[in-house]
Amino acid sequence: MAATIAATTLQTEEKLSKLRSAVAGLNQISENEKSGFINLVSRYLSGEAEQIEWSKIQTPTDEVVVPYDTLAPPPEDLEATKKLLNKLVVLKLNGGLGTTMGCTGPKSVIEVRNGFTFLDLIVIQIESLNKKYGCNVPLLLMNSFNTHDDTLKIVEKYSDSDIEIHTFNQSQYPRIVAEDFQPLPCKGEVGKDGWYPPGHGDVFPSLMNSGKLDALISQGKEYVFVANSDNLGAIVDMKILNHLIHNQNEYCMEVTPKTLADVKGGTLISYEGRVQLLEIAQVPDAHVNEFKSIEKFKIFNTNNLWVNLKAIKRLVEADALKMEIIPNPKEVNGVKVLQLETAAGAAIRFFDHAIGINVPRSRFLPVKATSDLLLVQSDLYTLVDGFVIRNQARSNPANPTIELGPEYKKVGDFLRRFKSIPSIVDLDSLKVSGDVWFGAGIVLKGKVTITNKSGKKLEIPDGIVLENKDVNGPEDI
Template sequence: MAAATLSAPDAEKLSKLKAAVAGLHQISDNEKNGFINLVARYLSGEAQHIEWSKIKTPTDEVVVPYDRLAPAPDDASETKKLLDKLVVLKLNGGLGTTMGCTGPKSVIEVRNGLTFLDLIVIQIENLNNTYKCNVPLLLMNSFNTHDDTMKIVEKYSNSNVEIHTFNQSQYPRLVVDDFMPLPCKGHTGKDGWYPPGHGDIFLSLMNSGKLDALLSQGKEYVFIANSDNLGAVVDLKILNHLVSNRNEYCMEVTPKTLADVKGGTLISYEGKVQLLEIAQVPDEHVTVAVLHCIECCHPFSQIVSEFKSIEKFKIFNTNNLWVNLKAIKRLVEAEALKMEIIPNPKEVDGVKVLQLETAAGAAIRFFDNAIGINVPRSRFLPVKATSDLLLVQSDLYNLVDGFVVQNKARVNPANPSIELGPEFKKVGNFLSRFKSIPSIIELDSLKVSGDVWFGAGITLKGKVTISAKPGVKLEIPDGSVLENKEINGPKDL
């Protein structure tokens, strides 16, 4: 289909690739077709060019403020009817490698000995028990996480939650030099393959048979979220709004802070709502500006762009998505979901390879009556690094029925900013360096570098910087209270 627009050399390239992919026995025909279609679109140069002047800020009808949503029904039987239309789907394809863990990231312990997956199951179990409903949990695994996840979910066999798993597509990495699949070059192990981003969710739901099975059970909406986002819990007000207004797609967005400048944002474009990612922003809207640090008044240069501006684009995508299942089926069958392709260059054993990926949020423009909802920041609590783990394990949060809830004793609604040095990057090292997690209720910022070890019962307040000199082990004694302090050695304690 897309091959018709290819140049002669690219058409020949695609033809050779097709022949090579046909011989890959590790993947299904559906996966082979999906991969070839993706490559054909990539080679054709198919891209959606954004005209900057046509970008409009979405109105409150397009990006609905959360506090304008009608309350959820009071009647428990009405709530049950709503919830019986729902499926929760967690993206479970990622490994915990960035935090020094092996296996699925969802089995990292978050709090009180409970993992991300434990908390998710407890939350849904509470819903099902409270309202006598049946909200199933789907886990979209990748070939990297499938085997481990299948063993892990056995421990939930007695819970009141139906758990289903399916794998997202497995595509071969492309060798940049000759555009041939890496597995054809002798890389037959896992490093020859990749999962093509969470935009693959719609196709994989269909190909796995899960989509038709859910529709046959009367399910209408799927709530999709990253398994490491502790704020991504079922919200009855959102579900009620979507069912009442027949919205086929909803993206939860939340106000941007300076930490979120790279996150995609929602725009109105030619009468439709769509996701604008930084890769789509024309170069002329990226400029170098000289800013002044308010605290020290030293000038420094920083790349600032209109896209990153929290004035022009005030919201960003949390990747909490609510999608109508019938609409997914319609669009997948029509091959209409042509999200922007994200080329992701990698290197495997010195060989330059390319993986082509898509993002689920970019699908918003293909659905009818699609909206954003501007949700409170509490619905975006991802754990991407050990600095995030410190936040959620601390007294900043309480655990209530599987929900991680901010402690009301915290006056500042924003979380403190935390920077931990490379010594704390791996979960094992992080845990060994804290006898107990400090109290940070009154903390504004923490910066730690070097060989630092924390005793038990420590309290941190205001702005705290702890920096151990090279080759020096710096131990913070049990019971220390550090408020607006800069610690460079034992003498500062």
């Protein structure tokens, strides 16, 4: 047994030694990126992943995951509010491309509503805050090498805006060839395909390495609100900010009640006296169904995170943020590769007085697919000062479930098939299969299924009302 362990250790050391010398010759990345990458790979090869002991998992109490409605109201005084907001920075994760929705460039420039993109709405929201309270909340965009150049051009259109916009890049790591653990760029892959951004857990060292962290601390900023750029519900919340400053919580994760659509989302648990994120990948096979149950694990991570800047600095300097590694196998031009990633939510266990806050579902409104775009472009929402506000006329707190076939996957194809977005205030569910085109002024209510198997175009006429209806052809309309 001891001999086997020694042999494995020797093999690991040899792999690492070869990798170090190969990485040393990569002049496209900084020394910080090289050491961060080697550190990540050596942790992965050492197999340091801690196994979760299922019996030790405890449901967090209300002190650990605080119910949103128990938070104290923020100060009503304008000056006190300004003082609070001047301690805040908003950071949007802007490294993703819109490729899954058929778009080129950063996902944040997809038009969401009334001609405004995600980025437009974010800028308008922060402008309104700064104007209303006379404060200075800056916006930071963490780009990847995939989105950096495009974002710099896009940000120019906000040059007249009165908000400070800063951009910085997250790390760029070489993909690893699975066969011999050598960097793909060393195998002649000279383009972008040789590299990858290592997940949003990289936000903490990248903030530090970019110099932005020290600059913000020197300006008196205390907290950063981190969120995905495609989550329209992730807006600045004074109650949360006030609570964190008052209670000196170094880290807060917004969680929200799970529905059956969110069963794979990470959840918060109490484990050996600390609050911890539990992801489905860490769950032993025998307990996966239990993890997916919305009775036992009632909440999931929205990836809206509030983190103390000085605490980030302390932990990054001490190299203490050893988040769980997520191995992500890929194939590039027929070569099997591995990219190692981390998630920002997994950092929660390293911060002092870390908490979750169980927020309303309205703070989680991501646009991951055109079915989500249909929701936010419909009469279910209105737009006020850049904020997407839910229509009070809908009595059901849950949104309708929408399934659109592959014909709608790309944004361009989706938009072509709707003369105008139907009214869905009273809709429970919509399922569309096949080549279906919608006219203007259509109203959908209850459960609606539209199936077109014919291979011909099925047109839903202008102004029609479909309520609890199965449509299989023109004769059913």
